[in-house]
Amino acid sequence: MNTSNHVRIVEVGARDGLQNEKTLLPAEVKVALIDRLSATGLKSIEATSFVSPKWVPQLADAAEVFTRIRKLPGVSYPVLVPNLQGYARAREVGATEIAVFTAASEAFNRKNINASIDESIERFIPVMEQARADGVQVRGYVSTVLGCPYQGEVPLSDVVRVARRLHELGCHEISLGDTIGVGTPAKARAMLHAVAQEVPMAALAVHFHDTYGQALANILACLEEGVRVVDSAVSGTGGCPYAKGATGNVASEDVVYMLHGMGIETGIDLDLLVATGAWLAAQLHKDTASRVTRARTAVA
Ligand code: HMG
Ligand code: MG
Secondary structure, X not given: XXXXXXXXXXXXXXXXXXXXXXOOOOHHHHHHHHHHHHOOOOOEEOOEEOOOOOOOHHHOOHHHHHXXXXXXXXXXXXXXXXXXXXXXXXXXXXXOEEEXXXXXXXXXXXXXXXXXXHHHHHHHHHHHHHHHHHOOEEEEEEEOXXXXXXXXXXXXXXXXXXXXXXXXXXXXXEEEEEOOOOOOHHHHHHHHHHHHOOOOHHHEEEEEEOOXXXXXXXXXHHHHHOOOEXXXXXXXXXXXXXXXXXXXXXXXXXXXXXXXXXXXXXXXXHHHHHHHHHHHHHHOOOOOOOHHHHHHHOOO
């Protein structure tokens, strides 16, 4: 049992949070978002994604955003990369940490990256080799770990196999994604437990979307199981354009509030995070999906 009293939050709002937004945001708003997030004490901020702009038009400005953000010492700014082309674009603007992504479900992978699981892993091999040569750290995502919008049930053995493979290939951290937010705590815990038999718990992270309102409960179950890295998105933004029916990520404000309430440290200033969440919701002309931000910013 992991008794560490510190949790690292990986803030994915600038990438996962925005990739599914239909209204294109100007690069300067994305830069302002990341700079505000940097000021909250977050240590891992996923900045953008060097995928095909035809597939995700919102993040076509990845190079400009990555170039313009203020990179604080001690803070990492990983970017999503699907292939060598994305890797080259990311390196051109100086990215030193990347994330590759695949899924435990064949059907989802086909929709999301136009490849089977094995083909996607084949594509990562040259990316990982190049990254190793360049001293670039690589995170790996496994999507659809608790259900798939196209194939339904996802066998646990597939989740374990894909996570183990990414770890063997050299990913320093594997994020287990409930892409469509259908998981419940006992299932989430059992999934994490099974993966942790093959990949060290210290190399695992959890990534919950909150479609069915289960995300905080799932995170708590996984904390009890020993995970200490949690992905979340400020203001509860997010979703994958190729995951039908998925809503946003669990809100960072709500995760931080829960953790601080449990006496677990994050190093994050909740007030600054709430202010950033409220600001982002205003930029998107949306109500925030964070319950904490709603509670803290409610007009009496
Ligand atoms: P494809 O169409 O099979 O690939 O897409 P292609 O190699 O034939 O390329 C098609 C066109 O895209 C070509 O341009 C390429 O040059 C270009 P054209 O010749 O037609 O003018 N292209 C690129 N351009 C810029 N940067 C690149 C790049 N690659 C190709 N890197 C591909 C395959 C993987 C590229 C595509 O399917 C893709 O970009 N998919 C990304 C989908 C995506 O971003 N999904 C969301 C992220 S995953 C997620 O959200 C889940 C996660 O949050 C965890 C969870 O919640 O579970 C991580
Ligand atoms: Mg996601």
